[in-house]
Amino acid sequence: MIYPNNFEVKIGFNKIRQLLSAKCLSPLGEEKVSNLAFSSDFSFIQSELSQTEEFIRIIQEEDNFPTNYFIDVRHSLKSIRIEGTWIDESALFDLRRSLQTIRDIVSFLKKEEEENTPYPHLYALAGEIAVFPQLLSQIDHILDKFGKIKDNASPELSRIRREITHVSSGISKSLNSILRSAQSEGLVEKDVTPTMRDGRLVIPVAPAFKRRIKGIVHDESASGKTVFIEPAEVVEANNRIRELESEERREIIKILISFTDTLRPLVPDILQSYEFLATIDFIRAKASLSIDLGAIRPIIEDKQIIRWYRAKHPLLFISHRKQNKEIVPLDIELEGENRLLIISGPNAGGKSVCLKTVGLLQYMVQCGIPIPIDERSVVGIFDNIFIDIGDEQSIENDLSTYSSHLTNMKFFVRNCDKKTILLIDEFGGGTEPQIGGAIAESLLKRFNEKEAFGVITTHYQNLKHFANENKGVINGAMLYDRHLMQPLFTLSIGNPGSSFAIEIARKIGLPEDVIADASDIVGSDYINMDKYLQDIVRDKRYWETKRQNIRQKEKRLEEITENYETDLISIEKQRKEILRQAKSEAERILSEANAKIENTIRTIREAQAEKEKTKLARQNLSEFKEGLNTETEIDDKIARKIQKLKDKEKNKKQKNKATEKRQEVKITIGDNVRMKGQNSIGEVLDIQKGNAIVAFGMIKSTVKLESLEYVSRNQVKKETKVTTVNAISSDNIRDKKLNFKQDIDVRGMRGDEALQAVMYFIDDAILVGMSRVRILHGTGTGALRQIIRDYLRTVPGVSNYQDEHVQFGGAGITVIDLE
Known part of the structure; x- marks a missing residue:
């Protein structure tokens, strides 16, 4: 249920309809847009979103989807239901082109087998849609590619058109002969040619010479300077042309009636195919708009929940984009014990925009339209959306703004339940603050008792206190920069916000004595409370900024570490290559030395005690040794390094043996x-x-x-x-150990951030001797849960991990037992 009747106007959905209609290719799709309606049927919503998601992929990835000739011929088809009527030539041409488009679309969606199709939901939509190939062949027999009746559509039509051509040719020859004669006599200008008047070929002649040419005057120009004469010689031939044209029209109608008799029984099935074409046009419009908005098909759960990250108001996003401005996205969570969000903060700080964003996006998604939101977000389904926003003063019904609000509240209290989301702007406003605040608090209590969800904006302190003291209700604040004195348009959940009334009054130049008197009137408690709220917001922003800076520095440190590791690997490869080359060079030198020694020995033996040759051989060997020593000086360092490496490897092996020996020792008490x-x-x-x-x-x-x-x-x-x-x-x-908390919440973090936080958490847990800890990661797509568990599998100190009991969080929480 949607309340009130002008709900779409209040949240801006009527503008979304206009944007969708502009994306349609035909009245077929526009009609679907006008019939678009809110639904709480989970299966229907899933199906609508899945179809649109698939079409987004078609637009982004395919080049050959048929988009020509989305033509609506339903009126023409409905008009031929009576016997004796026929479809005219232009409507028949539109029917042919649009039926071909339907056929091409079905062919595109069914180009793969059902089990292999990349678009299963659109494939199912194509289903058993009829494409009428025989009907298309019959139309092609009748019409040419320009949509005109072919000469050979029937034998009789072919005969008539041949005779028309023959007679027309004779008329042209006669006219040209008469025209040349008239031109030679000076009765007609040299550049004049025969023309057509009332379907008859005539000659343009000056009025002064009209009696010089025998024939019938059919017309004269607007200036009166030209008359159009049909020469007597061609009157009969022109009459014959008129008769033949009448015969041609009768034969064409006969052909169309015959075809229409074939077409008439197929009209119901054809209309069903046009319903498919309308649906495709509608889905395509939704997909095109989604691409413009950066919208996605979010995770949908068949329960009441809002867990949105980086949600954007679509109309505000379009408006800001035209002005080259950035929109501030909305993060909001309503679930469990935090169902009713009370938003406070300064005027023009974005409270109403936040409320409208929730209303518009929730309404859009339950109409089957993708929404601009982060992919981590989870969207629930509500049966009812009630809204109370704006000035509802009614002169006709004698209702003041406040009376109108109370009328809405009466409806809300009677009809809301745990499947309802309430959107109330300036709750309790419009009347005297004390009683207005009291009535608002009483209503809020009943909304909470009925377990309704809601986003409610207010300035009343008593509602902020109520949210702080009652489960089911939570405070939220629209942040404000107290130094620059400007809104940040960012929602912070958990603490109430300040109205910054004193600061804003001071900024616009209200006299200080007025501000001081006002402060005295409300009392120090109120002023101190407001300052306290401002300090909370300031501190939260400060620590959030610090946290963000730490994350960035950690990421930078990881990048530097990765670079160092890469460099070390590269250096290690270079070292191994140098050692390989040194070893190869050493082997070459050694081989050369061995050859030299053997050659010297052979020379001495062959000399057989010839002193001169022996002395010379020994001298050559000595010189070679000296050269060898000189060559190897450079390689000494490499040799020493190789020896060090060998010694290091030897020590490592000895250490491993010692470790293995220690492991064999039986451990006893006191060891x-x-x-x-x-x-x-x-x-x-x-x-x-x-x-x-x-x-x-x-x-x-x-x-x-x-x-x-x-x-x-x-x-x-x-x-x-x-x-x-x-x-x-x-x-x-x-x-x-004293300050260690056994739970960590990583919901909303990116994968790398969550993994870093979990690594520190598990290390600390093992260090302080915890036996069991818990990680809150949420369900979502399951990606975060998988990343964390992949890491836990590698940690030696983790003995077991499993889902929490379903009553305490189920698959959204991982419980870890530590050794």
């Missing part, structure tokens, strides 16, 4: 141990059923034996310095 992969050394206090109670400094933890490794006393001495550092930080750990 020094540490968790595998960790540095902190603790002492085993007790062992029970495969678990050990280990004291790490001041913290005791229960750890599985298989995750511990033995540490010798010598090793403990070596790591005394590390132990000292750990002891120093134990106070910090104790403080962290």
Whole structure:
């Protein structure tokens, strides 16, 4: 149910209709737009949105979807239902072109098999739509490509048109002969040609010579300077042409009547096909408008919920875009115990825009239209939307603005329920503040008791207090920059807002004594309360900005770290390549040296104690050695580096063997141990059923034996310095344990932000010895839940994770058991 009757005007939906109609290709689609209606049928809404979503993809990805000839011929089809009537030539041409469009659309949507189609919802819409190929063939036999009746549409028509051509040719010859003769006698100008008057060929002649040419005068020009004469020689031929033309018209009507008799029984099925064409035009218009607005098919749940991120008012978005201005998007959540949102804040701060945004987008989506909203958002379904906004003063009904508001409130109280969303602007306004505020609070109490949802704007302090003290109702504020004295148009949920009345009055130059008197009148409690609200808003903005800056710096740090890791990998590759080249060069030098020595030995043997040759061979070998020493000086450093690498690898192997040996040692009470992969050394206090109670400094933890490794006393001495550092930080750990919260909420974060927060949270939980923690990530598309669980699967300290019990959040919360 929608209330009141002018609901669409109040939220601006009538303008959305106009935008949709402008996108339609024909009256067929425009008629669908005019019949567009609000629905609370979940399946219907899902289907409408799915069809539009698929058409958005068609517009963005396909080039050959048929968009020509969306022509409405339903009136012509309905007019031939009576026997003896016929469809005229132009309507028949429109029928042919539009039926071809329907055929092309169905062919496009069914070009793939049903199980492979990329557009399943549009495929289903095409269903069993008839495309009438035989009817199209019959029309093609009658009409040419320009929509005119073909000569061969019937044998008789062919004969008539041949005779018309023959007679017309004879008339032309006769006229040209008469015209040449008249021109030679000077009766007619040289550049004159035969023309047509009343369907008869005539010759233009000056009035002075009209009696010189025998024939019938049919007409004269407006100036009277020309008369049009039909020569007597062609009168009979022209009469014959007129007769033949009458015969032609009768034959064409006969052809059309015959075709219409074939067409008439098919009219109901053809009208059904035109209903399909209208629907396609309508869906296409919705898709085109959605692209203009940046709208999407949101996640829809068949329950009452509003969890919107970066929602935009469509009309405001279009208006701002024309002015090259940015719109401030809306983040809003209404669900669970926060159903009724009371928005306060300064005038012209965006309260009414926020309310209208909620009303318009909720109405649009329940009409099957995509909305401009972030893809993480979740949209619910409401049976009723009630709105009370603007000046409803009525002279005819003798109602004041306040009386009109109360009339609406009476309807709201009687008809609202937990499937209703209320949109009330300036709740309680229009009358004396004290009684107006009291009545508004009483109404709000009943709305809350009926578990209705709503967005309500107000300036009344008592409503802010009510929201703060009652479950189901929550405060919200439109933020305001108190330094620049201008609205930020941003909704902040959780705290009430200040009206900034004193500050605004001071800004516009109201005398200070007036402001001081006003402050005295309302009292210090009110002034202090208003300042308190301003301080809350200021502090929240400050910490939100700090949080954003920290996120940006963390992201930058991650990028720098990634770059360093990439550089290290590159350096490692270069190092390996240098070592490979050095090794290759060393092998070459060694091979050359061996060859030289062997050659020297062979020379000495062959010399057989010839002193001169032996001495020469030894001298050559000595020179080679000196050269070899000179060459290898540069490679000494490389050789030393290679040796260091070998020593390092050797030490690493020895360390691994020592570790394996320690792991083989059976751990007993009093032993020094540490968790595998960790540095902190603790002492085993007790062992029970495969678990050990280990004291790490001041913290005791229960750890599985298989995750511990033995540490010798010598090793403990070596790591005394590390132990000292750990002891120093134990106070910090104790403080962290006292302040540690076992739940973390990452809803609304991007994937990388949520993962970073979860990593810190799990590390802290393991550090302080928590046995169980919870992560609130929401349901949504499930992407955030999957990212978090993929990470948990890699953490050694996580023994188990699962969905929370359905009564406490179900799949929207992951419960983690830690070792």
